[in-house]
Amino acid sequence: MNLLWLQSAGCGGCTMSLLCAEDPNVIDLLDGAGIRLLWHPALSEATGREVTDLLAAIAGGTIPLDILCVEGSLLRGPNGTGRYHILSGTGRPMIDWVRDMAHVARHVVAVGTCAAFGGVTSAGENPADAVGLQFDGSHAGGLLPPEFRAAGGLPVVNIAGCPTHPGWVTETLMLLADGKLTEADLDGYARPRFFADHLVHHACPKNEFYEYKASARHLSEIGCMMENLGCVGTQAVGDCNIRTWNGEGSCTRAGYPCINCTAPEFEEPHHAFTETPKFAGIPVGLPSDMPKAWFMALASLSKAATPERIGTNAVADRIRVPPSLKTPRR
């Protein structure tokens, strides 16, 4: 399997994260999966003319392209010209190169939320007119139209995340190489379901605090961050707390909120990222698939029933009150 990786308008962080793959390292993993890197901007030897010759050979069909990975958003500005990102050495906008390559590739993979939906590059006034490969935020149709299907039959596969977990990328590539990824394995935003069917809330170490709505008031307190600190882990897709990052990490494990970075338009939450918007003192944006009235009823009940241990720990920066021990039977 031949793989070409292009870096469009992004931060390069998904590649940097991919290099954190372990057991095995990313180079051994790609070797083992039979994936050959035609070119990757951070890893490959070829520079300058060697690369433009290679791109021409791929576009002309001389070299078959099995997987095209695009990292970073696609810039249409200024004024639809794409000239905010000319692929160096070619005089041609990156969006034109990506379109050409997408049309000869068997599979097209958007690596990261920028490539999938536009992501942070489209934040604020979206100065560079950034979009995703096949989505513009949550709307179908980006650089490529909604009906686009790569030669292999799949739409653009969106490995969302800011950055992507190395496992999400390597496992998607291995599934594609093995012919095991079908359209049914993708969710409504074309994200692989093996990670997108989970919520960040799953296995979050703050679950007990959540059960009692025992909330942190300030960053560094170890309580649940949903009520006050902007955490949307109950709505965000990702197995971040199940597989963990860089060893045993995750955003909520490190004491800051999940900002839903696997979702389209996460870059514009319409409130400060680390503050939960409230209406009449009640957080707006409760867990997506739970009836609001039930949530409120259960929350007020559980809040009233909060054990002292949990209430005290929630507003401390470490566990102050340990679980009580059972008195031995006589």
Next chain:
Amino acid sequence: MTARLVVGPFNRVEGDLEIHLDVADGQVAAARANSPLFRGFERMLLGKDPRDALTITPRICGICSISQSAAAARALADAGGGTPSIHGARMAALLHGVENTADHLTHFYLFFMPDFARPAYAGHAWHAEAVTRFTAAEGGAIRAAVEARARLLHIVGLLGGKWPHTLAIQPGGITRAPGMRDRMRMALSLKGFRRFLEDTLFGAPVEAFTDLSDTDALMGWTTGDAGRFLRIAADLDLAAMGQGAGRYLSFGAYPGPDGPAFAAGTWMDGAPGPFDPAAITEDLSHAWMLGETAHPSRGDTRPDEDMREDAYSWCKAPRLNGATMETGALARQVIDGHLLARDLAAGGGGVLARVAGRLLEIARLQPMLEAWVDGIEPDASFMAEMPPLPDNGAGVGLVEAARGALGHWLRIEGGRIAGYQIVAPTTWNFSPRDATGTPGPVEAALVGARVGADEDTPLSVQHIVRSFDPCMVCTVH
């Protein structure tokens, strides 16, 4: 006769870069560095809650993410007043130092060394070994380095949740208080990394490398991949290649109660000098930007959609008292007074000096990281309560990223961001010409580089450009 060459895509740098060369008599007569990507982070931030800078600015760059995060946190702390927790600041320094170490390692093994495995160097005594160890995306040393780097970054996983793009660093400290057991785990990660450095990169204790005090002693170092690099450097005379102007800048790295661990300052004409942040300007004469030369606290980012003919890059041209400045590990070590770094600078500060400066910094950082972990007091507070941000105010955050001096200048009006200007290390190093026509540091360093008659992507140009370890996504942002 002058021939023109355009070199790109210029890979194994972070982000996209295009180099234009005028070539005469087998060498570079003039060079222009084009940063061909504009995203506009400074504009995205306008009108937002100032705290959102902590989420958005790290995403400027996937390789210097923690540097951006630290600069934003300090700009906010500066705007709001208050004193960050000493223990929290030390943990922020730990996170930052781990990222900078990982970046230096990535540069050496993934970006810089693979060029010596190229077939063009077949016939040199060291080539066969370079192929085995450093071939891009294949070499044995590259696999080992990627694994060592991934394990080192476990420290960021544990303390900062993930790398890149942590939100753990805040104006008052860090969001997670490490306990006794965390301290042990992080010490283990550092022990493992020391083993990699001493078995593979240096082939000897890191302290022996930091004890080197001049270029002759350095060139006598034979062990590890550092020794392999130095043999190649001697053979190809990398010391003479890509020499700099000898003007260095550092904002000072890893702040502590007694000042930064690596000093702030400047180095010009072979002598140290103070650093005055008020002396910074950004010149827009050759950038596709509209507006006048200004200090970043008053600066603005308005892209020239017409991409006018007399400009050639999206990168602005920062100057200190009107002069170009080189920044990075070599600059930091020169300004901090390390004898080896000062000797390398006196020798012209070329490709050898920049790469050796990074190796020296890896060696010096390792014991510092160990000391910061060892000094963790599990009962301490790692987050100070800070006063609320003012509705109207300003703040500056100056830090040292792996690649050098990084500054954030924030202005708040009506509780929202009214101005946010970022000057990144590679903005300094890869700046275009200014209004006087003076080329930026890499443009000047490329003049005189050898170009073979049959070369369309000259190797000397590649070594010189990569010796700066450019981060192009930070450059324009």
